[in-house]
Amino acid sequence: MRLRSSLTALGLDSFVTTYGPSLRYLTGYSGSHGICIVAPERVVFGTDFRYASQIETEVVADATFIQRGSLVAAAAGKKSFAAGKKAGIEAEHCPVSLLSELRSSFGRIKFRETSGLVEELASIKEPAEIECIRQAAAITDSVFTALLGVIKPGIAECEIAGEISFLHRQRGAEGDAFESIVASGVRGSLPHGRASTKKIAAGEFVTLDFGCLYRGYNSDLTRTIAVGSASREMRRVYRLVLDAQRRAIDAARSGMAARSLDRVARGYLQKQGYGKYFGHGLGHGLGLEVHAYPKVSAISTHTLQEGNVVTIEPGVYLPGKFGIRIEDDVVINRNGCTLLTSSPKQLLIL
Numbered sequence: 001m002r003l004r005s006s007l008t009a010l011g012l013d014s015f016v017t018t019y020g021p022s023l024r025y026l027t028g029y030s031g032s033h034g035i036c037i038v039a040p041e042r043v044v045f046g047t048d049f050r051y052a053s054q055i056e057t058e059v060v061a062d063a064t065f066i067q068r069g070s071l072v073a074a075a076a077g078k079k080s081f082a083a084g085k086k087a088g089i090e091a092e093h094c095p096v097s098l099l100s101e102l103r104s105s106f107g108r109i110k111f112r113e114t115s116g117l118v119e120e121l122a123s124i125k126e127p128a129e130i131e132c133i134r135q136a137a138a139i140t141d142s143v144f145t146a147l148l149g150v151i152k153p154g155i156a157e158c159e160i161a162g163e164i165s166f167l168h169r170q171r172g173a174e175g176d177a178f179e180s181i182v183a184s185g186v187r188g189s190l191p192h193g194r195a196s197t198k199k200i201a202a203g204e205f206v207t208l209d210f211g212c213l214y215r216g217y218n219s220d221l222t223r224t225i226a227v228g229s230a231s232r233e234m235r236r237v238y239r240l241v242l243d244a245q246r247r248a249i250d251a252a253r254s255g256m257a258a259r260s261l262d263r264v265a266r267g268y269l270q271k272q273g274y275g276k277y278f279g280h281g282l283g284h285g286l287g288l289e290v291h292a293y294p295k296v297s298a299i300s301t302h303t304l305q306e307g308n309v310v311t312i313e314p315g316v317y318l319p320g321k322f323g324i325r326i327e328d329d330v331v332i333n334r335n336g337c338t339l340l341t342s343s344p345k346q347l348l349i350l
Helices: 002-009 020-027 054-058 071-077 096-105 117-122 127-147 157-170 185-189 232-251 258-271
Strands: 014-017 035-038 043-047 063-066 086-090 110-114 181-184 204-210 212-214 221-227 283-285 292-296 309-312 315-318 322-325 328-332 337-339
Touching: 002 014, 002 035, 002 117, 014 020, 020 035, 020 043, 020 117, 035 071, 043 071, 071 096, 086 096, 086 117, 096 110, 117 292, 127 157, 127 204, 127 212, 127 221, 127 328, 157 181, 157 204, 181 185, 185 204, 185 315, 185 322, 204 322, 221 232, 221 322, 232 258, 232 309, 232 315, 232 322, 232 328, 258 292, 292 309
Parallel strands: 014 086, 043 063, 086 110
Antiparallel strands: 014 035, 035 043, 181 204, 204 221, 283 292, 283 309, 309 328, 315 322, 328 337
């Protein structure tokens, strides 16, 4: 297991997690409650009776157990850390209550905080993982196509969000990857505008940011479309955002600093006079989590690597007017990147 090499480099013997995405990556488990201990000689996994049958087909581990009470106490009783004295925990995903229970149950073990160990490993996708994301993207692309026949003046944003959820399920997804963003008119200037009861009017932009979950992996797509008509300003800014995204997609490749990729799109929009209206990062890693490693922003410390799957999503948000974001999922290659999403990006006026 590659994780053990990372632990050794940090002077740790073992590792423990109860965090869902980490459990899935390390063992294949998709349930909502479990514990995994990566010890020097074996991997131990535990959960409760609700998942007794499920772990027989999902979990890859050297030992498993079912416990009605505390999983930590049960793990202690099985001497899961028997050969190790220093264990790593995930600083971002280990609540104080869990750490306290670990320390009281494993008195002689020293628990030390780690950051991003599993996330770094999971950021390099295997071909099978990329295929799952590709399938998730294909489902979301098909939903976008279907929405083009639904969006019209008078329909509420929340109705569109409900349609997205239904269509995802209908097409084989496990569910939505996150709460869909549907923001029209002046609400489009809210980068994360939740779908409201506002009804769409002619002459407005509608920003749609949504994705689905397929076999544990996520897609994430954003398109901005116009309803009825688009003003000269709307058309001009849309073209600039699309140009910024295309420049970034053309530049993305393995070995490139993530902040340098962000600078490609951000620098272009700054030169066009819209830099201050692009306030978020260019993108983020995508996989078992919607927002994962590597981060693609102006302050990112990550370097893009072959096998990373990231989003590229520049946006311009003009308060009191409208907002535009265009987002695609790409897999990073040695000499460039490959698009996983394929929905049309030219300005669509419905």
